[in-house]
Amino acid sequence: MYAQILFNGLVAGLLLALVAVGFNLIFNTTKVFHLAHGAMFVVGPYALLQFIDITSGIGLWAWGGSVLLVVFLAMLIERVVYQPLARKRSGQAISLISSIGVYLFIVNLISLVYGNETKYVDLPLGGSFSLLGITIIPVQLMQLAIALLLIIGVFILMRTKWFLKVRAITSNDTIASVLGINTEKIRLHTMVLGSIMAGIAGCLQLFDIGIDPHRGMSITLGAVAAVIIGGQTSVKGTIAASLVIAFLQTFTEWYISAHWKEGITFLLLIAVILWRTEGIVSFNIRLEER
Amino acid sequence: MILKVLNVGKSFNGLIVLEDVSFELETGTITSLFGENGSGKTTLFHIISGFLPPSRGKIYFKGESIYDKPATEIDKLGIGRTWQFPRVFKNLSVLDNLLLASKKHPGEHVLNYLVNPFKIWQEEKKRKEKAVRISYDVGLSDKLEEAAGRLSFGQQKLLSIGMLLINEAELLLLDEPFAGLNVIMVDAISKLLLQLKEEGKTILMIEHDRKKAKAISDKVLYLTKGIIREDVGVA
Ligand SMILES: Nc1ncnc2c1ncn2[C@@H]1O[C@H](COP(=O)(O)OP(=O)(O)OP(=O)(O)O)[C@@H](O)[C@H]1O
């Protein structure tokens, strides 16, 4: 029983981690509370559905088309909305409101075109099987593999000079540009990368519990909780927090009720913030520098 | 001649800070810039490095006009500077700060990692060695993994000088490098500056400690009432 919860939690946790790491990268570089991230989570799968339709198959073309559309949209949002706001030095409240606007626009457009019912894609991967007392659905293995691959990719990226620049901008974007770092370019990169991660996470969900246009917001709020609990800037902290949240959610779903899934996430968030305002992973700098 | 400043003027909402500033710097020399508090020395640095537009005048770096170029471009051309209040990434380690300041890394473009990871890995090793070497020069070798925000003010200053050293600028603008530093460190930095001069770098520094600054300078500039006066051969 516990093994089953752990396994389901692990898969859900890695999916959440994809969305959360994406949010982390975007939030830390652009400083936008990017709730439109939730829209990317549904744009990915709906684009995938559309391209499966067009190319009548779920091959590389369909995946490529979906990713490309997400990339295009991410660049559009950054260039047309977030970057101009940043240049005008408008505050975080303004960019948050704009982000909600973008979210509503995209989600309502999708629901207008494709309707509100939940969409699934059945992959011919065969039925569930049992291993060490855990019931495993093949789709879960695929989700696990793809999510792990992406997260490993992020860990590799974290060792590059590019990521050092991301951290520099996170720390202080004025000093970063003083040092000749092209902050607008890096912002665009993280928007694209983070959105791809959310888009792929959405696609992965399409194969088991399915997607409807409004599915993006709750997972994004979970991702926000993971980022805050994980210490805001730490990618590893975000991943760890995503796993903890997903375990807790799976556990709640199993023993209490699925309705409490989100409630429990925010209880955890509040508990952590009361206990450690800066999140779990953090360090202190000198008093006079704060 | 590496830098030529010609009839530069700057006023803030009618307050004339720089009236008519002209001077030249020869390649491979150290020049000190003296002047009272508020005389406009830092403002002049802001203008040369492109962070403030001059109200009028011309600036040439290696014969190229730079007075209307943005800061990032001037930085790329080879003019590096420190700030009177050190500007370092407080959440990042000393080592990361130094690595960030080092320029023209092939790994700047993430895709290069896919094309030739080995070359970039080697380059990274070299940069790291250089950063460690510089950390010895500025006396921060035992603080490499420490977050810059935990360093003392003086140490942050040393770090920002280190960041300037690693970025391989040809012209270094130092805003009060000695202020707030212990005598031993002042002597160490002086030695370092002389060594840089030997390597062909040009240095212009603002200082209030005239004795220490004159000791290593080839030329001294005085900024008074918005005008520059020059003393040659004081050393
Ligand atoms: N952005 C600004 N707006 C208005 N006035 C300014 C601005 N920046 C500088 N000043 C004024 O310009 C004058 C020169 O300032 P600056 O910082 O260049 O002096 P400084 O010579 O570096 O002095 P110190 O030795 O104290 O560092 C001061 O009177 C200051 O008030």
Ligand SMILES: [Mg+2]
């Ligand atoms: Mg000054």
